[in-house]
Amino acid sequence: MSDLRELYQDVILEHSKAPRNYRELKTANHKAEGYNPLCGDHFTIYLDLEGDAIRDVTFQGSGCAISKASASMMTQSVKGKSKEEATKLFERFHKLVTGEANGDRDSLGKLDVFAGVSEFPVRVKCATLAWHTLQAALEGKQDPISTE
Amino acid sequence: MTAAANSVPWEFQHPMVGETTFPVEEVRRDFPILHQQVYGHPLVYLDNAATSQKPRAVIDAISHYYERGNANIHRGVHFLSEHATEEHEAARRIVQRFLNAADKREVIFVRSATEGINLVAQTYGRKHVCAGDEVLITAMEHHSNIVPWQMLCEEKDAKLRVIPINDRGELEMDELPKLLNSRTKLLAVTHVSNALGTINPLRKIVEIAHSHGVPVVVDGAQAVPHLKVDVQELDCDFYVFSGHKVYGPTGIGVLYGKRALLEAMPPYQGGGDMIRSVTFEKTLYNDLPYKFEAGTPNIAGAIGLGAAIEYVNHLGIDNIAAHEHDLLIYATESLSAIPDIRIIGTAADKAAVISFIIEGIHPHDIGTILDRSGIAIRTGHHCAQPVMQRFRIPATARASFAMYNTRAEVDALVEGIQKVKEVFA
Numbered sequence: 001m002s003d004l005r006e007l008y009q010d011v012i013l014e015h016s017k018a019p020r021n022y023r024e025l026k027t028a029n030h031k032a033e034g035y036n037p038l039c040g041d042h043f044t045i046y047l048d049l050e051g052d053a054i055r056d057v058t059f060q061g062s063g064c065a066i067s068k069a070s071a072s073m074m075t076q077s078v079k080g081k082s083k084e085e086a087t088k089l090f091e092r093f094h095k096l097v098t099g100e101a102n103g104d105r106d107s108l109g110k111l112d113v114f115a116g117v118s119e120f121p122v123r124v125k126c127a128t129l130a131w132h133t134l135q136a137a138l139e140g141k142q143d144p145i146s147t148e
Numbered sequence: 149m150t151a152a153a154n155s156v157p158w159e160f161q162h163p164m165v166g167e168t169t170f171p172v173e174e175v176r177r178d179f180p181i182l183h184q185q186v187y188g189h190p191l192v193y194l195d196n197a198a199t200s201q202k203p204r205a206v207i208d209a210i211s212h213y214y215e216r217g218n219a220n221i222h223r224g225v226h227f228l229s230e231h232a233t234e235e236h237e238a239a240r241r242i243v244q245r246f247l248n249a250a251d252k253r254e255v256i257f258v259r260s261a262t263e264g265i266n267l268v269a270q271t272y273g274r275k276h277v278c279a280g281d282e283v284l285i286t287a288m289e290h291h292s293n294i295v296p297w298q299m300l301c302e303e304k305d306a307k308l309r310v311i312p313i314n315d316r317g318e319l320e321m322d323e324l325p326k327l328l329n330s331r332t333k334l335l336a337v338t339h340v341s342n343a344l345g346t347i348n349p350l351r352k353i354v355e356i357a358h359s360h361g362v363p364v365v366v367d368g369a370q371a372v373p374h375l376k377v378d379v380q381e382l383d384c385d386f387y388v389f390s391g392h393k394v395y396g397p398t399g400i401g402v403l404y405g406k407r408a409l410l411e412a413m414p415p416y417q418g419g420g421d422m423i424r425s426v427t428f429e430k431t432l433y434n435d436l437p438y439k440f441e442a443g444t445p446n447i448a449g450a451i452g453l454g455a456a457i458e459y460v461n462h463l464g465i466d467n468i469a470a471h472e473h474d475l476l477i478y479a480t481e482s483l484s485a486i487p488d489i490r491i492i493g494t495a496a497d498k499a500a501v502i503s504f505i506i507e508g509i510h511p512h513d514i515g516t517i518l519d520r521s522g523i524a525i526r527t528g529h530h531c532a533q534p535v536m537q538r539f540r541i542p543a544t545a546r547a548s549f550a551m552y553n554t555r556a557e558v559d560a561l562v563e564g565i566q567k568v569k570e571v572f573a
Contacts, residue, residue: 004517039529064510120516122516
């Protein structure tokens with residue numbers, strides 16, 4: 001059970017049950033859809049961008065505990081950040097969940113709870129789906145993005 | 149959910165009481181892969197609808213072929229080639245008897261059930277389906293029995309129509325005659341649903357379709373490992389299945405087709421083996437079944453499939469079906485007794501497939517947690533997204549059983565699900 005507890009940390013379970021910023025964003029000027037055809041996870045990310053700054057970000061959709069918690073915590077951590085900062089954060093988050101962080105974890109703050117994902121390679125896509133979708137929204141891509 | 153333990157919450161068409169005398173422990177000894185630990189637990193393999201494990205007899209047949217018998221077939225004059233050709237054709241006869249096809253030339257080796265369906269769509273379909281025509285499928289099809297017809301309909305400007313299913317996951321048979329008309333050129337239907345376990349009343353479906361002059365293509369991938377299939381009795385026009393789901397290797401499958409239909413069809417792929425003579429002006433195609441078998445085939449695959457079918461025959465498909473039905477009933481009872489579980493697919497006539505969801509827990513998380521207890525199930529949409537849409541769910545967890553599964557493994561699954569609920573408590 002220990003690596004399962006490492007994956008399903010209380011913070012993650014709590015976010016999956018009560019996701020933050022889980023709503024459509026009326027003021028959104030960017031939007032992107034993300035889809036994991038393997039397991040049917042499907043999220044929409046709504047983005048209110050002012051220049052390069054993420055003024056607000058919300059999401060809606062359905063997915064497993066990992067993908068939902070990741071989306072929820074992502075919205076919290078990128079709100080108020082610049083495009084570039086968000087992209088850099090995703091890079092560090094990606095390294096964390098794929099087990100390539102090499103001790104560089106301090107800057108991730110609360111997102112560090114996703115470190116357990118690296119022990120479950122098939123779940124990396126769950127943890128990064130919202131982030132890939134955010135990336136697409138930031139770049140103004142129109143087509144739904146897919147993990148496959 | 150208030151279903152009491154030890155009672156199935158709906159009525160099965162073939163209820164059965166008590167454990168069967170199926171020699172499951174002996175059978176398990178024949179499957180080397182089953183005897184291993186996964187994350188410190190004995191492997192409980194319940195993903196048989198995705199692929200089945202292989203008995204020693206199949207593994208040996210394939211290695212023996214490569215160690216002692218490998219050669220190309222149908223062309224060599226030497227000893228090995230002659231022998232390999234014999235083995236390959238012997239496998240065809242085994243398949244013929246297994247399906248009770250009238251003629252061995254009606255058995256075409258393909259890569260998979262998927263390729264079999266594509267072959268029919270691209271040859272029979274392209275020849276007979278024209279603009280404004282209709283192809284009929286059902287709401288419970290696997291993507292492999294949807295997309296090839298969609299592609300055909302798009303190309304031909306034809307219409308794809310769908311027989312609906314009810315809340316139990318059974319075909320709405322009353323709708324069938326209403327959906328058949330003079331424009332209907334083909335009906336494609338699964339024998340057993342991979343996502344719901346439903347066994348369709350195929351004989352009746354074929355009868356109704358034929359009364360409208362419509363030929364029937366059957367996806368038998370989920371049926372052949374679990375129940376007796378007699379293509380003459382069913383009177384279906386085409387029947388496809390995959391080797392790997394019936395204890396054979398991957399990369400080999402079968403298309404059965406009525407001889408007259410196959411004879412009249414244009415070839416699928418061009419190449420060696422499918423020709424009688426080639427000049428730059430004209431090519432004469434080979435006879436059945438070789439007309440549809442271009443290129444060097446999967447010889448080892450066919451031999452492995454033959455060995456798999458002989459293994460099934462030796463145990464008796466009816467005995468296997470009875471054992472699996474016992475597991476289905478036991479598992480249905482056990483799972484129904486767990487609070488918050490909902491079984492998706494509650495047809496009266498069902499194969500041993502149980503799709504389920506747990507309130508508040510995503511199937512993907514169920515799958516990960518069970519995996520750490522050594523229990524392999526499938527989670528997701530099972531390549532049947534329209535089925536998920538029908539039940540308004542994104543995905544299910546699916547436990548699917550085979551001849552080597554036991555009641556003890558059902559107990560392990562139930563225990564695993566308790567663990568899932570603990571993690572999410």
